[in-house]
Amino acid sequence: MSLRSPLGRVLGLGTAKDGTSHWWGQRLSGIGLLILGLWFVVSIATLPGFSHNEAVAFISKPFHAVLLMLLSVTMAYHSWLGVQVVIEDYVHSHGLRIASLILSRFAHIFFAAVALFAILKLGIGA
Amino acid sequence: MDPNDRPLSPHLSIYRWPITMVSSILHRATGVAMSVGFVLFVIWLADTASGPDAYAALADAMGSLLGKILLVGWSWAFFYHLSNGIRHLVWDAGYGFEKEQANASAWLVIAAAVVLTVVFWVVVT
Numbered sequence: 001m002s003l004r005s006p007l008g009r010v011l012g013l014g015t016a017k018d019g020t021s022h023w024w025g026q027r028l029s030g031i032g033l034l035i036l037g038l039w040f041v042v043s044i045a046t047l048p049g050f051s052h053n054e055a056v057a058f059i060s061k062p063f064h065a066v067l068l069m070l071l072s073v074t075m076a077y078h079s080w081l082g083v084q085v086v087i088e089d090y091v092h093s094h095g096l097r098i099a100s101l102i103l104s105r106f107a108h109i110f111f112a113a114v115a116l117f118a119i120l121k122l123g124i125g126a
Numbered sequence: 127m128d129p130n131d132r133p134l135s136p137h138l139s140i141y142r143w144p145i146t147m148v149s150s151i152l153h154r155a156t157g158v159a160m161s162v163g164f165v166l167f168v169i170w171l172a173d174t175a176s177g178p179d180a181y182a183a184l185a186d187a188m189g190s191l192l193g194k195i196l197l198v199g200w201s202w203a204f205f206y207h208l209s210n211g212i213r214h215l216v217w218d219a220g221y222g223f224e225k226e227q228a229n230a231s232a233w234l235v236i237a238a239a240v241v242l243t244v245v246f247w248v249v250v251t
């Protein structure tokens with residue numbers, strides 16, 4: 001026997017079946033960033049110097065390029081999820097909230113695309 | 127009393143902040159700060175790919191006093207968010223919810239972030 005009201009059934013109300021996906025995505029990307037982020041700060045700290053040549057040499061190593069691409073995408077995803085919650089918490093006007101959510105999502109995807117292009121350009125040596 | 131003027135929970139301006147409250151809002155604040163830092167990270171990649179001139183402009187900007195303050199701030203934000211993120215994962219696994227444990231882990235995270243930031247900059251310079 002269902003306890004759902006007939007009206008609720010007709011309107012299709014109820015769980016969207018993905019209640020934990022946002023939470024889980026935040027945790028998984030967080031664990032990924034724990035590894036990738038630590039690798040990145042240790043690499044930066046132990047870089048011989050911060051000239052243009054040294055930056056190019058670091059980024060263009062194949063293994064570094066792959067890890068940097070993973071870092072960029074994971075960071076964009078984790079940041080997108082986090083900023084989404086902040087907007088939902090603090091932006092109360094409906095229209096402004098939707099607009100900020102869309103803008104944030106587009107911006108995160110844009111910056112991830114720029115990062116991937118820059119890394120590939122250096123890694124492939126175009 | 128007008129119902130609209132009634133004080134609302136959680137009385138942010140009245141209570142003395144427990145350390146767990148500070149550690150919670152710092153997690154969010156450092157997260158937002160690093161979302162901005164992510165843009166700088168991308169600019170660093172893009173300027174490196176563009177060539178020495180673009181890279182030099184960025185290096186000059188980050189070498190200024192304001193640039194250095196921002197870099198130190200971002201590194202602290204990174205280590206705080208990382209340490210407190212581990213604290214959240216431990217909570218997710220079901221441990222550390224007692225009041226004394228949560229207070230102790232909040233102080234531990236705050237101390238770890240400062241120590242890691244100092245170690246990072248000592249190794250860098």
